[in-house]
Amino acid sequence: ELKVEQNPLFLSMQEGKNYTIYCNYSTTSDRLYWYRQDPGKSLESLFVLLSNGAVKQEGRLMASLDTKARLSTLHITAAVHDLSATYFCAEGAQKLVFGQGTRLTINP
Amino acid sequence: ETGVTQSPTHLIKTRGQQVTLRCSSQSGHNTVSWYQQALGQGPQFIFQYYREEENGRGNFPPRFSGLQFPNYSSELNVNALELDDSALYLCASSLNPQERAEQFFGPGTRLTVL
Numbered sequence: 001e002l003k004v005e006q007n008p009l010f011l012s013m014q015e016g017k018n019y020t021i022y023c024n025y026s027t028t029s030d031r032l033y034w035y036r037q038d039p040g041k042s043l044e045s046l047f048v049l050l051s052n053g054a055v056k057q058e059g060r061l062m063a064s065l066d067t068k069a070r071l072s073t074l075h076i077t078a079a080v081h082d083l084s085a086t087y088f089c090a091e092g093a094q095k096l097v098f099g100q101g102t103r104l105t106i107n108p
Numbered sequence: 109e110t111g112v113t114q115s116p117t118h119l120i121k122t123r124g125q126q127v128t129l130r131c132s133s134q135s136g137h138n139t140v141s142w143y144q145q146a147l148g149q150g151p152q153f154i155f156q157y158y159r160e161e162e163n164g165r166g167n168f169p170p171r172f173s174g175l176q177f178p179n180y181s182s183e184l185n186v187n188a189l190e191l192d193d194s195a196l197y198l199c200a201s202s203l204n205p206q207e208r209a210e211q212f213f214g215p216g217t218r219l220t221v222l
């Protein structure tokens with residue numbers, strides 16, 4: 001059974017701090033997605049990681065992929081309140097398998 | 109370029125009723141996938157349609173069915189609604205399943221079953 005596990009599931013942090021969300025997956029997939037979801041809203045695509053060693057950065061967020069370890073990370077640098085949301089990783093091709101999500105709260 | 113659209117935005121039904129949700133794919137996309145997201149959970153794959161045929165199905169009972177039309181828009185039908193069917197239903201479109209193209213999500217339909 002395909003499985004994607006994120007940790008932590010809940011994260012409360014202060015503005016200005018750095019933190020990392022981890023995503024472990026069970027298949028040999030070579031692509032991994034990160035999404036952001038605000039309460040009551042749909043999924044916003046953040047990153048598509050297509051190969052081993054891929055690293056992408058957008059603003060204060062940076063995502064990486066290690067296919068050998070079946071691990072992706074989403075690193076937040078100098079967090080700001082606007083980054084408060086739930087973050088999902090997902091892997092797969094035709095059928096995306098999502099993690100449980102990490103609910104991130106950034107306090108002023 | 110028009111993105112993925114879904115209708116209705118919100119819907120309230122009672123147990124045992126039937127519901128139809130609609131999705132228009134992004135311009136140029138011929139593949140539509142449907143996902144169910146229960147409160148506090150990650151989305152779960154229901155099924156995918158490609159060229160008007162079902163092209164993969166997740167672990168959902170037969171009372172979840174779908175259609176895709178020649179213009180690539182799609183419907184999700186749920187019969188005999190149960191309380192646990194209350195969820196956000198997300199539609200995603202993509203270029204071509206064989207090429208494993210990225211899926212782009214619509215705004216979702218929030219279904220409440222009372």
